[in-house]
Amino acid sequence: DADVTQTPRNRITKTGKRIMLECSQTKGHDRMYWYRQDPGLGLRLIYYSFDVKDINKGEISDGYSVSRQAQAKFSLSLESAIPNQTALYFCATSEPQGKLFFGSGTQLSVL
């Protein structure tokens, strides 16, 4: 089984819909992250959490929200999806020394 599991793997939705991307991990790491990948822009940080009670905005948090339900679970929500949120989304955990472990990603398309 994968250490970092993302669901769903693919999602097509319509403008204005609320959607949730889920992430769970078995690494036992406290630190969890949500990144967005766009061609030519690399990986950009949306939100990060260092423990259940700690939530921090990243560089592109507008239009997104997160919930850290447990040490192992970190979900990303788009309250009202828009087409420019079409992207590949990654959840990741990290060791205290900074090494990141990524899930396999969720390809989101907003029509």
Place this chain on the structure above:
Amino acid sequence: QQQVKQSPQSLIVQKGGISIINCAYENTAFDYFPWYQQFPGKGPALLIAIRPDVSEKKEGRFTISFNKSAKQFSLHIMDSQPGDSATYFCAALSGGYQKVTFGTGTKLQVIP
């Protein structure tokens, strides 16, 4: 603000050749520089990393060269193979290693 600049955006190399990807950073507080490798349909995975107290680190066919004064570092892939075809991201972290700043990525294609 792009704190880590990566080039080229794409690269085509013949099998057996040397692939070179370059990165430059601005923040002198960065003190850990990893490279991540991403295959299609997969998340990035750590490939190799270096700290600024050394100028070079080698792991198999992969070498990081680091120039602290120029604030630049590069990934060299020797004897490039078709299996190396992937997207490569350079990255940088500062003390506490709380957030990783990524470059924009380089799509490498190694042709037979």
